[in-house]
Amino acid sequence: MKALKFNDVWDVRNIQVPELECIDADDVIVAVEVCGLCGTDVGIITGDYPVAIQGTTLGHESSGTVVKVGQAVTRFKAGDRVVINPTYSCGQCRMCQTGNENHCERKNGTEAGVSYDGTFADQYRAKESSLIHLDDHVSFEEGALTEPLSCTITGVDKLNITHTNIRACVIGAGTMGMLYLWSLHLRGVKAFMVEKNEHRYQFSLNALPEGTRVYRDFSEAMREEYGSDEEKLDLCVDTTGYLAETVFDRLAPGGKLLNVALKDSYAKLDILKIADKSLSVIGSIDSLNNSFERAYATIRDGQIPVGKLVSHTFEFEDYEQAFTMVGCNIQGKTQQPITEPNCKVLLKIPANA
Structure with a gap:
């Protein structure tokens, strides 16, 4: 074989x-x-x-x-x-x-x-x-796609979402980014997406949850979604590993940054802000807490x-x-x-x- x-x-x-x-x-x-x-x-x-x-x-x-x-x-x-x-x-x-x-x-x-x-x-x-x-x-x-969706569900679990009226975004329109966008949608969270690669951007346009928008630039997205690129986010999932510092500086008090990118890179984060603003920086990988079975049920039932x-x-x-x-x-x-x-x-x- x-x-x-x-x-x-x-x-x-x-x-x-x-x-x-x-x-x-x-x-x-x-x-x-x-x-x-x-x-x-x-x-x-x-x-x-x-x-x-x-x-x-x-x-x-x-x-x-x-x-x-x-x-x-x-x-x-x-x-x-x-x-x-x-x-x-x-x-x-x-x-x-x-x-x-x-x-x-x-x-x-x-x-x-x-x-x-x-x-x-x-x-x-x-x-x-x-x-x-x-x-x-x-x-x-x-x-x-059960396995990548199971990893996504693991990450969403870690976000401990308790409110749906939050400002949220997903960075990257690859498979994981799209699955995170849909998984947040199922939890009642309307997130926007940022994808700078024109080809990934074009593909995503026909695969978004209803009412969701995708942008080529993070600052543009903040202006379009909330009126100013100085506004703050409550939640961000970064599947690329490239915008950690940018997004971290835009987190509102209680904000959460979830990184799922396996990239050999480093970011400088303000330790004082983490404590003073009750911020969370979270990592996630693989399946956990029956997420594989839950992922398959989600696919089986046509939810994503x-x-x-x-x-x-x-x-x-x-x-x-x-x-x-x-x-x-x-x-x-x-x-x-x-x-x-x-x-x-x-x-x-x-x-x-």
């Missing part, structure tokens, strides 16, 4: 590997149908997020069809359509015992696409407990039209073209601006193709 292996920074190859078999009694072998390209994958390939173990198969946003089950598996059988939760937690370590399962101390060697062979491959070896049945009316493509966010689907063999679409030029070993409208880009991975 084929698998997209990470060998080193900018060294990613589609190679043939042996088909998978069940090892433990609760193992399930899934034939991967589609897998989404994530910013984590880009960070691993470019070296901006140096977490992956060399030789690991990349990919973790996926859905597929069960082909084999271990002898103790009772909830799934061959032919079942499933969504794959790639996040492991042992439930026993200190992080798990303090409610931080997304930072489980024992997940090294179990994290799909990072330290455990992921889902840019014909097959993936999952645990029975990490799978959810994919309803017939939900496409494989829609199901593959995730299908609108899928802009491109490439065949597995065209993975380099797919990554170039999101600004990661593997052949040229460089990151480059996005040159056409896109949001979520998927690889189609039919088994034995």
Whole structure:
């Protein structure tokens, strides 16, 4: 079978590997149908997020069809359509015992696409407990967005939203930005969006919640939304990591800045303001508190039209073209601006193709 292996920074190859078999009694072998390209994958390939173990198969946003089950598996059988939760937690370590399962101390060697062979491959070896049945009316493509939406729900939970009449914005119109915008919308919060890339901006126009606006510039947005770019915000989600200082200076008392960008960069924040204005600077990553199951239910019930966010689907063999679409030029070993409208880009991975 084929698998997209990470060998080193900018060294990613589609190679043939042996088909998978069940090892433990609760193992399930899934034939991967589609897998989404994530910013984590880009960070691993470019070296901006140096977490992956060399030789690991990349990919973790996926859905597929069960082909084999271990002898103790009772909830799934061959032919079942499933969504794959790639996040492991042992439930026993200190992080798990303090409610931080997304930072489980024992997940090294179990994290799909990072330290455990992921889902840019014909097959993936999952645990029975990490799978959810994919309803017939939900496409494989829609199901593959469960994982990024689960990370979004984790972040929104951390914001502890208690009022809906707040001023809010989301920075970045990539997949995570769009999912945060929709998730806030479901909580009754009307946020505006800022996206400076013209192509991402254009794509977002047809995928926004009703009544939501997107702008190319933060100061312009503040003027248009609130009458002055000196007005203050109550909440900002920054998915890019580039506007932390700018947004921090515009937070109202009690304001919250949520950063979900995996960027190797630094920002200077006024410590006095944090205390004097009761400000919160929050980070968030991965799934937590049943957010994966909640994310799938949100997609299943049509509360967020995730299908609108899928802009491109490439065949597995065209993975380099797919990554170039999101600004990661593997052949040229460089990151480059996005040159056409896109949001979520998927690889189609039919088994034995």
